[in-house]
Amino acid sequence: MNRIKEVLDQKGIKQTWLAEQIGKSFSQTNAYVCNRRQPSLEMLFEIARVLDVDVKDLIDSKVER
DSSP, rough: OOOHHHHHHTTTTHHHHHHHHOOOOOHHHHHHTTTTTTTHHHHHHHHHHHHHHHGGBBBBOOOOO
């Protein structure tokens, strides 16, 4: 699970803007944001770069059991 949605909300950034910045469709970006799909490690680093956050801020540190 990732925290992309939380970071977008905190920064007041729209998914459409993020999609344009990372070169993905809105549908693909929305799947990342809603945790229906997980981005590749490379894409996760790109999202972190675009959002100007540490990649660790995009990773959910809670372990689900």
